[in-house]
Amino acid sequence: xxxxxxxxxxxxxxTMQYRTAAYAGVITxxxxxxxxxxxxxxxxxxxxxxxxxxxxxxxxxxxLQQMFFVYFFPIDQNKNIVGQIEQGNICYEMVRPMKLYNxxxxxxxxxxxxxxxxxxxxxxxxxxxxxxxxGLELPASAGAFFLSLFNLIVxxxxxxxxxxxxxxxxxxxxxxLGIFSIYTTIASLLGGSLIPIPMMPGWIQNxxxxxxxxxxxDLTFRTYVGSIDIQSALIQTAIxxxxxxxxxxxxxxxxxxxxxxxxxxxx
Amino acid sequence: MIEVKNLSKxxxxxxxxxxxxxxxxxxxKRRYLxxxxxxDVSFNIKEGEIVGYLGPNGAGKSTTIKIMCGILTPxxxxxxxxxxxxxxxxxxxxxxxxxxFGQRSQLWWDVPVIDSFHLLKDIYKIPTxxxxxxxxxxxxxxxxxxxxxVPLRQLSLGQKMKCELAGSxxxxxxxxxxxxxxxxxxxxxxxxxxxxVKTINKELGITVILTTHDMNDIEALTNRIIIIGKxxxxxxxxxDQIKHKYSKHKTIDIEFEEDYQSVEIEGCQFVSKVDKxxxxxxxxxxxxxxDFVERVSKKYKIYDVNVDPIxxxxxxxxxxxxxxx
Amino acid sequence: xxYFKFLKMHFKKLLQYRLSFFLSLLxxxxxxxxxxxxxxxLFDRFKVVAGWSFSQxxxxxxxxxxxxxxxxxFGRGFDRxxxxxxxxxxxxxxxxxxxxxxxxxxxxxxxxxxxxxVVALAVLIYACAIQPFTWGIDKVAVLIGMLLCGIVIFxxxxxLGASMCIFTIEGLEVVNVFTxxxxxxxxxxxxxxxxxxxxxxxxxxPFASFNYLPMMYLFDMPGATVWGHALAxxxxxxxxxxxxxxxxxxxxxxxxxxx
Numbered sequence: 021x022x023x024x025x026x027x028x029x030x031x032x033x034x035t036m037q038y039r040t041a042a043y044a045g046v047i048t049x050x051x052x053x054x055x056x057x058x059x060x061x062x063x064x065x066x067x068x069x070x071x072x073x074x075x076x077x078x079x080x081x082x083x084l085q086q087m088f089f090v091y092f093f094p095i096d097q098n099k100n101i102v103g104q105i106e107q108g109n110i111c112y113e114m115v116r117p118m119k120l121y122n123x124x125x126x127x128x129x130x131x132x133x134x135x136x137x138x139x140x141x142x143x144x145x146x147x148x149x150x151x152x153x154x155g156l157e158l159p160a161s162a163g164a165f166f167l168s169l170f171n172l173i174v175x176x177x178x179x180x181x182x183x184x185x186x187x188x189x190x191x192x193x194x195x196x197l198g199i200f201s202i203y204t205t206i207a208s209l210l211g212g213s214l215i216p217i218p219m220m221p222g223w224i225q226n227x228x229x230x231x232x233x234x235x236x237x238d239l240t241f242r243t244y245v246g247s248i249d250i251q252s253a254l255i256q257t258a259i260x261x262x263x264x265x266x267x268x269x270x271x272x273x274x275x276x277x278x279x280x281x282x283x284x285x286x287x
Numbered sequence: 288m289i290e291v292k293n294l295s296k297x298x299x300x301x302x303x304x305x306x307x308x309x310x311x312x313x314x315x316k317r318r319y320l321x322x323x324x325x326x327d328v329s330f331n332i333k334e335g336e337i338v339g340y341l342g343p344n345g346a347g348k349s350t351t352i353k354i355m356c357g358i359l360t361p362x363x364x365x366x367x368x369x370x371x372x373x374x375x376x377x378x379x380x381x382x383x384x385x386x387x388f389g390q391r392s393q394l395w396w397d398v399p400v401i402d403s404f405h406l407l408k409d410i411y412k413i414p415t416x417x418x419x420x421x422x423x424x425x426x427x428x429x430x431x432x433x434x435x436x437v438p439l440r441q442l443s444l445g446q447k448m449k450c451e452l453a454g455s456x457x458x459x460x461x462x463x464x465x466x467x468x469x470x471x472x473x474x475x476x477x478x479x480x481x482x483x484v485k486t487i488n489k490e491l492g493i494t495v496i497l498t499t500h501d502m503n504d505i506e507a508l509t510n511r512i513i514i515i516g517k518x519x520x521x522x523x524x525x526x527d528q529i530k531h532k533y534s535k536h537k538t539i540d541i542e543f544e545e546d547y548q549s550v551e552i553e554g555c556q557f558v559s560k561v562d563k564x565x566x567x568x569x570x571x572x573x574x575x576x577x578d579f580v581e582r583v584s585k586k587y588k589i590y591d592v593n594v595d596p597i598x599x600x601x602x603x604x605x606x607x608x609x610x611x612x
Numbered sequence: 613x614x615y616f617k618f619l620k621m622h623f624k625k626l627l628q629y630r631l632s633f634f635l636s637l638l639x640x641x642x643x644x645x646x647x648x649x650x651x652x653x654l655f656d657r658f659k660v661v662a663g664w665s666f667s668q669x670x671x672x673x674x675x676x677x678x679x680x681x682x683x684x685x686f687g688r689g690f691d692r693x694x695x696x697x698x699x700x701x702x703x704x705x706x707x708x709x710x711x712x713x714x715x716x717x718x719x720x721x722x723x724x725x726x727x728x729x730v731v732a733l734a735v736l737i738y739a740c741a742i743q744p745f746t747w748g749i750d751k752v753a754v755l756i757g758m759l760l761c762g763i764v765i766f767x768x769x770x771x772l773g774a775s776m777c778i779f780t781i782e783g784l785e786v787v788n789v790f791t792x793x794x795x796x797x798x799x800x801x802x803x804x805x806x807x808x809x810x811x812x813x814x815x816x817x818p819f820a821s822f823n824y825l826p827m828m829y830l831f832d833m834p835g836a837t838v839w840g841h842a843l844a845x846x847x848x849x850x851x852x853x854x855x856x857x858x859x860x861x862x863x864x865x866x867x868x869x870x871x
Contacts, residue, residue: 044785051789055797055805062804066658198635205643214650221656298867353868358706360864382709393704397625409617410708438628 024122028130035134042138045090049143053086057154060216073218076157077245081216083147083156084241091136091176092237094207095183096128097200105190121184121275128180160246167253168244174260175236181267182207182232188274212238218247232267235260288494289332289355289462294364296325296350324350325361326518334461337488337495337509339526343607347518348498352466355496356386369461382411385455385493389467392447393454394439400450401435404457411458418457425453429483445476452483456493463487465497469504481507502603514606521610533605536597537574539567544588552583563590614710618718626723633724640727644677648735651799662804667742668831669800672823674736675755676798679762679822680791681728687767688720691791693774697781703868712863713856716774745832754826754842761822761845766791768855769817775855775862790817798823821848 057079064075073081085092101124147156159165186203208214211233217225228234239260243253299319325347332338342348353359355366357373357380366373371380386393394403408418426432429449434442439450448468455463465484469477485508487493499505505512505526512529514522522529539555542564550557555567580592597605626633651673655666664672684691696702696719705715740747740755773787794817802810802824814820825844828836836842 041785044788047786048789048793051793052796054809055793058805058809059800062662062800063654063658065662066660068657068659070657198632198639201639202642205639205646209646209650214646215653219657220653224653349868353703356707358703358868359866377706378709378711381707384707386704386707388700388703391700391704395621395625397628398621402621402624406617406621409614410710412709 024126027123027126031127031130032134035131036138039138042135045135045139046142049086049089049139050146053083053143053147056082056086060219061154063219070218072247073216073242076153077242077247078216079154080157080245081241081247083143084244085213085237087140087143087147088136088172088237088240090139091132091172092179092211092213094179094204094211094213094233095186095200096132098124098128098131101127101187102190105187120279121272124187125180125184128183129176132176132180157245159244161250163250164243164246164253167250167257168240171240171243171253171257171260174257174264175240178232178260178264178267179236181264181271184271185267185274188271188278191278207233210234211236218242232263235263288334288336288369289330289496290365290367291331291351291355292329292365294325294328294351294354294366295323295362296347296354296359297362298322298324323518325354325364327364328515328518328520329364330513330520330523332494332496334494335488335492336511337484337497339505339509339512340496340498340515341505341512341603342498342515342521346516348515349466351515352464352496352498356384356464357381382458383461384464385458385460385462386464387448387451387455387466387468389448389465389470392439392451394447394450396440397438399436399438400431400442403439403450404435404454407454407457413458417459421457421459422453425456428486429453429479445472445479448472448476448480449483452480456487459491460493462494462496465495465499467499468497469499469501477501477503484508502600514610516607516610522606529606530602533597533602535570535572535574536601536605537569538595538597539569539579540593540595541565541567541583541589542591544590547587550587614714615718619721622721622723636724637727640681640724641731644681644728644731647677647799648673648731661800663833664801664804667739668827670735670739671743671830672801672827673799674732674739675758675762675823676795677728678732678736679759680766680795681725681732683763683766683770685722685725685729687717687770688722688725689716689718690767690770690774692720694777694781697777700868702866706866713859743831750842751830754830754845757843757845758822758826761848764849764852765818765822766794768851769794771852771855771859775859778862778866794819801827818848818851821845 060078060082061075064078069075144156149155159168186199190199210228210231212220212228217228217234217238220228235256239248239253239256242248243250243257248256298321300322328347328351340348340351350359354361355368355373357377360374369380369383373380394400395406404422407413408415413421426435429452431449431453434446434450439447442450452468463484468484469480472480481504484495484497488495488508495508497504497508510525510527512522512524512526513520538558541550543550544563546563547565550565552567554571555569558566558568560566576592576594580589583589648670651669652666655661655669659665661669689696693702693716696716701719702712705712705719708715745751769787769791773791776787794813797805797813798819802813802820810820810824814825821844825841827833829838829841
């Protein structure tokens with residue numbers, strides 16, 4: 021356990037070095053945030069607004085999305101890990117006395133958290149200071165706040181677990197080109213990062229309930245803004261934890277298979 | 288042919304303050320540190336010469352070469368090469384120079400070498416018949432025939448360097464700049480590169496300016512060296528003279544018949560001892576082996592003696608030391 | 613002439629990596645299709661935005677995607693100028709008897725972006741075909757002007773970004789706010805946004821000149837004039853003049869990196 025804590029620490033510190041990239045990220049997020057807020061408000065002027073997603077809720081949702089943009093990014097293309105897989109340097113990792121699955125997961129999660137911490141505060145301050153109607157509002161209730169905080173943490177773990185499955189599949193294809201960006205695009209669409217799910221046609225919303233993607237950012241943010249009431253949010257949180265467990269098991273099974281393959285090939 | 292006069296180049300380096308507020312401050316007000324990369328450097332090079340341009344890392348070698356190639360603009364000073372000022376008449380001037388950077392390639396990584404050559408033909412607007420002639424000549428001299436149709440990435444380091452050399456000479460330059468051309472090459476490839484540079488200098492009359500850390504390159508190619516350190520010109524003259532100056536330094540290995548605990552010899556400095564073999568250093572200008580052996584054998588029983596003159600790397604490191612680099 | 617030789621070389625290079633090329637092409641295509649799909653979902657619910665229908669906004673989307681991806685494909689050298697500096701590639705441009713501009717243009721061509729160009733073109737043709745009005749020669753000319761102007765504007769932005777890289781050495785992600793941000797912003801006609809924002813992108817960075825303003829003429833919106841709207845793409849293209857000279861000027865300030 022201590023080994024993982026120190027991996028987390030070193031990855032975290034390492035990522036904190038990239039401040040310049042983070043400042044640029046903050047500016048990008050603020051600009052995109054403003055743009056989307058105005059764009060969707062223009063759509064909302066037409067009426068036919070989704071019942072469970074008022075204009076204020078929508079605006080807060082969009083700002084949360086920008087604040088946690090890197091946290092909820094569907095897949096982190098960790099150069100180190102991709103390099104290890106593509107160039108077969110994985111044997112070095114395998115001689116270390118710890119499980120590769122845990123090692124990589126901790127790495128991915130630490131980098132995610134560090135990148136987020138560098139970015140979300142300035143965006144948060146900016147979004148709170150904006151006038152009512154275009155800025156971030158307080159959570160719907162104390163319960164909603166704490167539940168969404170829990171959702172936030174589980175979401176990060178769920179994304180990492182899903183990424184691990186992707187990395188295992190990368191073992192099979194050995195080439196990351198194109199695959200990451202295809203996954204990012206599709207996961208963004210299905211997770212409600214391109215357009216918020218409540219604005220989508222009903223039949224698509226029904227399908228998305230059965231897929232894991234929306235149990236990340238969509239669930240977290242909509243719990244916060246009160247677009248999902250506490251009772252259904254609790255049920256959906258249970259589903260979220262279920263998905264997390266499923267993906268962890270799946271990832272571990274796949275990983276073991278892949279490593280066996282590596283051993284057979286002689287690494 | 289090449290006239291460099293009072294060349295100076297100063298870089299401004301922005302100082303970064305630490306922490307978040309430091310970087311915010313940095314957005315509005317920046318502190319600069321001035322670094323003199325070149326300080327009043329002057330020299331002349333005649334047509335057909337080979338000149339070794341030496342100096343430790345960070346001395347300003349690359350900066351000089353980059354100014355002479357037209358990549359950088361100097362802060363002050365003048366440089367006329369072949370009638371042009373490199374950074375002012377860049378496009379006209381560079382038609383007559385060839386450049387090889389030992390550590391990076393100017394050919395395409397993924398396509399056969401010959402395709403890169405054809406592209407260079409178009410970039411330099413070389414007429415087809417001239418290009419063919421020159422390519423044939425270079426192919427023969429560098430033995431390239433089997434390499435031309437292979438993508439660059441599949442070639443060994445030595446083979447790559449041969450192709451780089453050919454690529455830099457396709458447009459028949461009058462001056463060739465070689466920036467560490469033998470870096471990382473094996474012994475045989477190094478010999479081949481040196482031989483080739485010698486040939487093109489003699490047969491085609493190309494002026495060569497060479498930077499290197501390998502003193503054997505200099506030994507094999509030229510007697511004229513220019514040494515630069517901390518941006519200043521320190522020495523411009525013959526290599527032999529410097530070698531001669533330091534040739535009095537010698538290393539002497541003596542193997543004795545008995546295992547002496549300590550051996551003292553007048554005029555020599557003890558360095559180390561392994562079993563019966565003792566090593567000494569001397570700077571005696573009038574050193575004579577016969578006298579030396581006679582003198583020592585009066586006190587000790589000698590089995591074998593070996594005298595090494597100081598080697599080239601040591602000459603240069605001694606020189607750098609003396610110049611305070 | 614030289615450009616076509618380079619084009620051939622880039623193509624040869626591409627043939628060495630066929631599989632990765634097709635994968636990138638596929639991903640580029642999917643990315644643009646998904647963007648279109650999400651736009652469709654929005655119009656499925658809201659029908660109109662700020663007076664524009666789906667088929668009209670589809671033209672806006674297609675134009676901006678076409679221009680951006682086309683420029684990304686052929687102006688890639690400027691887009692990735694920081695890499696060029698870091699790898700020492702720019703040094704080797706200085707020792708060749710051709711202009712740096714010309715060599716940068718030749719240095720990289722990213723064919724996989726053609727996936728987006730083709731999707732955008734297909735959407736454009738379809739969206740044009742379903743417009744309720746008839747196409748006159750003037751409207752076709754305006755549309756072509758929009759495409760050219762968009763390419764010129766994005767290209768100028770890439771060039772300005774490259775100029776900044778000469779001073780910073782590192783790539784500047786802030787530049788992406790204008791390029792990628794511009795691409796996202798211009799998918800919708802600018803009157804969707806508040807007036808201040810629209811003004812910035814009309815007069816400072818002339819994004820409006822290749823979509824919002826000429827589109828008002830295209831769809832006979834009230835108040836659309838020939839001089840103010842149909843000819844807007846011509847005015848917008850002027851941005852390339854300062855951009856080009858800034859690029860030229862910054863090249864004289866180049867500090868080569870490394871040993």
